[in-house]
Amino acid sequence: LQQPVTGCLLSAAFFGALGSSFIYGYNLSVVNAPALYIKAFYNRTWVQRYGEPLAVETATLLWSVTVSIFAIGGLLGALSVSVIIKVLGRKGTLLLNNSFALLAALLLTLGERAQSFEMLIIGRLIIGVDSGIALSVLPMYLGEITPRHIRGSIGQFNGILICFGVFTGQVLGLPELLGQEARWSYLFSFLALPAMLQLCVLPFLPESPRYLLIERKDEAGAKRAFQRFLGKKDVSRELEEVRAEAQVQDNMHTASVLQLLRNPAVRWQLITIVISMACYQLCGLNAIWYYTSGILREAGFAENLLPYITLSTGAVETLAAIISGLVIERIGRKPLLIFGFSSMAVFYSLLTVFLKFQDSQSWMHYLSYACILAVIASFCSGPGGVPFVLTGELFEQSYRPAAFTVAGTVNWLSNFTVGLVFPILQEKLQSFAFLLFVVVCVFGSVFLYAVLPETKNKTFMDISQSFAKINQIPVPSPGQETELVLSGERSTDGKVHDVAKMESSF
Numbered sequence: 001l002q003q004p005v006t007g008c009l010l011s012a013a014f015f016g017a018l019g020s021s022f023i024y025g026y027n028l029s030v031v032n033a034p035a036l037y038i039k040a041f042y043n044r045t046w047v048q049r050y051g052e053p054l055a056v057e058t059a060t061l062l063w064s065v066t067v068s069i070f071a072i073g074g075l076l077g078a079l080s081v082s083v084i085i086k087v088l089g090r091k092g093t094l095l096l097n098n099s100f101a102l103l104a105a106l107l108l109t110l111g112e113r114a115q116s117f118e119m120l121i122i123g124r125l126i127i128g129v130d131s132g133i134a135l136s137v138l139p140m141y142l143g144e145i146t147p148r149h150i151r152g153s154i155g156q157f158n159g160i161l162i163c164f165g166v167f168t169g170q171v172l173g174l175p176e177l178l179g180q181e182a183r184w185s186y187l188f189s190f191l192a193l194p195a196m197l198q199l200c201v202l203p204f205l206p207e208s209p210r211y212l213l214i215e216r217k218d219e220a221g222a223k224r225a226f227q228r229f230l231g232k233k234d235v236s237r238e239l240e241e242v243r244a245e246a247q248v249q250d251n252m253h254t255a256s257v258l259q260l261l262r263n264p265a266v267r268w269q270l271i272t273i274v275i276s277m278a279c280y281q282l283c284g285l286n287a288i289w290y291y292t293s294g295i296l297r298e299a300g301f302a303e304n305l306l307p308y309i310t311l312s313t314g315a316v317e318t319l320a321a322i323i324s325g326l327v328i329e330r331i332g333r334k335p336l337l338i339f340g341f342s343s344m345a346v347f348y349s350l351l352t353v354f355l356k357f358q359d360s361q362s363w364m365h366y367l368s369y370a371c372i373l374a375v376i377a378s379f380c381s382g383p384g385g386v387p388f389v390l391t392g393e394l395f396e397q398s399y400r401p402a403a404f405t406v407a408g409t410v411n412w413l414s415n416f417t418v419g420l421v422f423p424i425l426q427e428k429l430q431s432f433a434f435l436l437f438v439v440v441c442v443f444g445s446v447f448l449y450a451v452l453p454e455t456k457n458k459t460f461m462d463i464s465q466s467f468a469k470i471n472q473i474p475v476p477s478p479g480q481e482t483e484l485v486l487s488g489e490r491s492t493d494g495k496v497h498d499v500a501k502m503e504s505s506f
Contacts, residue, residue, distance in 0.1 A: 019198025020134030025165025033173025034184035071416035073128020078408025108188030143392030156325030159385020167314030279444035281414030284437030336382030343378035355431035
């Protein structure tokens with residue numbers, strides 16, 4: 001049953017993530033290095049327009065808006081996904097999304113030359129829209145085109161490319177490269193490259209076969225897509241599985257967010273995704289990404305070393321994400337999530353202690369730095385990518401777009417909250433601010449241990465059935481009815497065919 005991974009599938013995963021997840025990760029780190037130069041540009045522009053320096057309060061407000069509006073754009077993008085995807089499908093939505101990346105790259109690159117800080121702010125908003133759409137559509141696309149025995153590994157392309165994007169932003173932001181006053185605007189022009197590469201490759205790759213068959217009723221197109229993704233001509237088993245699910249859903253349109261929220265049959269799937277996504281952002285790693293330099297500065301590291309120390313954090317998170325992608329199909333989603341959140345809680349606690357006593361012992365600076373690296377590695381080993389994989393796995397076809405809309409909304413609201421609130425908490429609580437993240441990580445670990453079933457190597461219908469008991473559904477859900485069709489096709493004489501013959505790689 002376990003077919004070899006095809007070049008078509010790997011190309012879809014890599015180039016899909018390159019033009020989506022990579023851009024999101026890049027924008028998490030790219031504003032760190034040129035922050036002082038951007039603020040100076042704001043001040044120069046203000047003086048040229050109004051003949052007086054920018055007030056401190058106004059400067060702080062403009063910079064806060066520049067940073068946080070990225071999350072507002074992400075929220076708008078996530079909310080628009082369910083509408084766009086109905087019209088354009090998974091692949092079409094990813095292709096359209098590149099237009100936002102190219103427009104944002106143009107605005108962000110030319111803002112300084114045009115003496116317009118408004119162009120930078122609007123560009124950050126638009127690239128946020130791009131990221132909001134990408135983080136919802138890409139995991140959905142990868143989950144639907146991938147055989148179940150490698151669905152986790154292929155899904156981790158999303159997390160790996162996010163981390164690689166962060167690392168690339170840190171590298172290009174070094175003083176020897178583009179982290180200079182005369183070159184900082186070119187950091188944003190780099191956004192156009194991954195978008196162009198995706199535009200060149202993705203049109204030649206198939207659409208999601210599940211989408212084609214269930215929503216477009218295009219059986220011939222679905223057959224061709226399965227053949228290319230799986231690398232074999234006989235895809236009758238895969239088609240039969242999806243066809244049977246389509247028969248059950250013939251009278252069901254794609255569910256809206258309101259229908260998803262009201263349906264008791266998917267209540268705990270939804271709660272699980274909401275808590276996973278909230279913990280993904282509120283566990284504090286974005287605070288470290290946004291404020292790594294400030295944290296290390298307070299830990300006592302020399303100013304000229306900060307860009308290179310920050311660079312090491314990006315390398316560690318990329319390596320941890322790659323390792324997670326290699327082991328996820330052996331270890332499973334649930335153990336990786338619980339281990340990641342639990343480890344983060346431990347290292348956050350140690351970081352609090354080391355930051356508290358760093359003035360008395362200089363060697364504690366290095367322990368603080370080691371804890372930051374350990375937190376990052378723990379996050380990227382599981383919580384950094386698995387929640388996106390789970391969102392695609394816990395819901396059947398008709399509920400998946402609405403589920404990603406809800407997950408994206410929670411993700412971006414939580415992202416915005418951390419970026420807005422953490423500086424205030426750090427000022428008020430000092431090193432004790434990280435204890436709040438300890439609480440979030442412990443809660444996430446306990447909840448996932450108690451509620452989340454293991455989804456490794458299970459069909460979408462198997463996963464739906466595993467939630468039936470906790471959802472207290474006394475009758476078979478649509479997923480269970482589909483499973484009955486698949487596991488017991490009856491012939492004209494009423495006998496049940498061999499179940500093994502109906503097994504597919506999906």
